[in-house]
Amino acid sequence: MNSGAVPWVRTRLRAAPGAAGALALLVALTACLAAAFPRALDRYADAGLGAALEQGRPDRTSVLLTAPQPEFGWSMEQRQDALRPGPLGERYAKALAAVDGRLVVDRARSTYGVRTTRSLEVPEPWLPRPSGLPPQFFLAAQHGLGDHAGLSSGRLPRAPGAPVTAATDRVEAVVTTETARSLRIKVGSVLHIPGVVRAPLTVHVTGVLAPRDRDGAYWATQPALRTPALKTVPGSPDPNNDKYWVGTLLLAPDAAPALLGTAGNPLRYWQLAPDTAALHARDLGRLSSAVAALETGPGLREVRSAVDPATDVSTDLDEVFASFEGLRSSIGPLIAVAFVGAATVAGVVLLMAGGLAADRRRAELALLRARGASLPGLAGRLLAETAVVALPAGALGLAAALLALPGGRPAPAVGAAVAVTVVACAGLPLRAAVEHRTVRVHGGRQDVASVRPSRRRTVAELTAVALALGAVETLRRRGATGSAGDLVSLAPVLVGVIAALVLVRLYPLPLRRLTRPAGRLRGAVGHLALARAGRTSASAVLPLLALLTALTTAAFGGSVLAGVADARDRAALLTIGADARIEATGPLPSGLPGRVRGTSGVREVTEVGLAYQAKTEDGRETLPLAGVDPATYAALAARTGMGAFPADDLKRRGGPAEPLRALVSPAVAERFGTEPFPMRLEDGTSVTLRAALVRDLTPAVTGDAFLVVDRAGLSAEAARPTVLLLTGDHLDTGALRRATGDAASLHLRSEDRARYVDSPLQSGAERVYTAAVAAGAGYAVLALLLSLLRAAPERAALLARLRTMGLTRSQGRRLLVLESLPLAVPAAAGGALTGWATVRLLSPGIDLTTIALATTSSPVGRAQLRTDPWSLAVPAVAVLVVAVGVAGVQAWWSGRRASVTELRAGDTR
Incomplete structure (x- = not known):
């Protein structure tokens, strides 16, 4: 820093200590989060490797x-x-x-x-x-x-x-x-x-x-x-x-x-x-x-x-390493989605902070240029002014991350904190250099509704859109593997860039169309709000990009988490067959179904007589055969989505000589066809069956070979229940265990679901993902606040003048709210639409099986990404709420200021 810059920096910091403190807080928080991310990943990865070695057993790892x-x-x-x-x-x-x-x-x-x-x-x-x-x-x-x-x-x-x-x-x-x-x-x-x-x-x-x-x-x-x-x-x-x-x-x-x-x-x-x-x-x-x-x-x-x-x-240590590497490589691109999205939004917020400072000091900087200040000298002094605040704040954020998360690699954390500090330092001087590259005192209007984009900007935007579309199509074709795996992390940002550019292009059109009709309405608030929205600065790409990227990342992240939860729930359901399963090797005690029905949380109990060793006539093939009550079992199959069927199609018909109708798996149907075939049960009795229904799944039995019949056609011994399938919310596990006692084993869907998370890398990935999405959402709100604060002084002055002309407080609130909606509504709607499109576009190339179940062979097959309505709706509504809330607070605060009270001519509600 040269000697001439020192008094400048000292003077500027003394003149605006609040702005300097806000920048320091923003940089420290962002640097801390950026440095904490790689260290958290290292900790979870090391814990996952330790768990993999422990699960691998010493006979494999030694x-x-x-x-x-x-x-x-x-x-x-x-x-x-x-x-x-x-x-x-x-x-x-x-x-x-x-x-x-x-x-x-x-x-x-x-x-x-x-x-x-x-x-x-x-x-x-x-x-x-x-x-x-x-x-x-x-x-x-x-x-x-x-x-x-x-x-x-x-x-x-x-x-x-x-x-x-x-x-x-x-x-x-x-x-x-x-x-x-x-x-x-x-x-x-x-x-x-x-x-x-x-x-x-x-x-x-x-x-x-x-x-x-x-x-x-x-x-x-x-x-x-x-x-x-x-x-x-x-x-x-x-x-x-x-x-x-x-x-x-x-x-x-x-x-x-x-x-x-x-x-x-x-x-x-x-x-x-x-x-x-x-x-x-x-x-x-x-x-x-x-x-x-x-x-x-x-x-x-x-x-x-x-x-x-x-x-x-x-040693089998290499196989343990390969298994862990497969899990990490499958989870890594998905974690990178949240990181890149949050990093993009945070970077946009840092640049917006610099842009806000440049806009606030536009007149001052233009005057300095008019008086002979060189562009490099001006940019250098602004850089020194920002660096004095940002460098200590970045170091403080890095130190906080290193102390909070010991054990990770220091180099990635330092690199992330340095990147945040550099962006924070460069925002103000770069924006000032771009805006004041030519010496002028008064600039032309830059209204969003009137400015026509240049050809150079059009070419740049079309190039960015083409690259983004090509990357998304590559990901769809190749999936999240190999070279295309890196594109997963960029996909929401790429789609957000496309949507932001399209929105900025389309944003002026409705404003131009609505201004004239609004002018013919009674009352000036609506017309004035649209006119004010049209006077917004044309540089709306950054706030829109921040909002759309955050909303898209939140939608994508919510869909990933929802898909993971659904895959685990489905896998547990396919294994248990209901919310809980009570099973014994022999017939259950006669009083057990009644005791279980009286347990808190149990809604329905389905009794099943399950014989695992039913044999074909020649004795060469063994098949599991379940005897059920058709009505209750059909209701269970419909509730669980596991092979629903009409109860009447399974009920016994005709006399004892008539073959029993059976619900069978496709493999059994292919083996026996539709002709009657005899089966010998475990109690020595025989029964003749005929395949009447074919389903891929059924609650009572897992696997690809099963038979389900009406137990009314079985012997009294074979019809006795050996399995109870329980459905209900908030099952009282302790009461169920006491009711079951030693007579049978109790298997809970919730416990089976928990076993699919067998690596700290999985649970850590979910936590990091959630934290990154939350951080991105927080920075998106901050970006919205910065975009609204940019025009806050001008709005306050406008309200003060309008109040002297008789504008009431309620009209002032409506004016500011309506003025904020033209930016917030497209951002919210565009964010929800972009999130939906991102999930739909990328779902064919993303497999959630590994992060959900830690195995490529799962009972649910391939766990796919699906759209989560809550992840689309909640962030979009939050954007609207924040925009309306900020406008309302600003109107309320402006109404309390003494200058407004002195200037107003009257106050009638």
């Missing part, structure tokens, strides 16, 4: 290094030494060094050891044998047992005094509480593991361990070490009977060489758990590359060089 025992070239002594803790620990340190350079490892949850790769039969007669088959055991010697488990009973295993070898015939072991409970093992139990060319290995159980973090990486990377499993003999003709237990005996680390004396084929392993707190979504590309390099690339070569040439690296 990096497991395994090395087999070499068969040739190694003596038995060398093979035994390779299994001892010392050499294993050295290789563990080398493995950490090799992996840590690519992936941060949580050393507290990582470990290493030796385990058998085959389970070995243990013929102890006291062990449980569900099908008469002896149980089998893995043997494992894992480092750090005492650090990750507490003793439930007994003590930790110890190795004998002499070094353990392959010939050692007795070792100690512990088991987990789950293994002890399932296999009836206790402290002091002795098991004999078959040996190879030697006597069995005797294992003495010295303790029972309770894992401290059973779902943590130490225990869950290889769940067989913690939890026994009931397995089926491979290739068994009777899988339900040929079952046996498989558990694990945990030896002391020093006892690992004893595994060489068994047929278990021992394997060395090093399991490395990633440090989830050090993994950030912003590094996902680098992390995916690092995991790929560890599995098949240079990282694997480094690991083999450090650990063992035969080392294998296995």
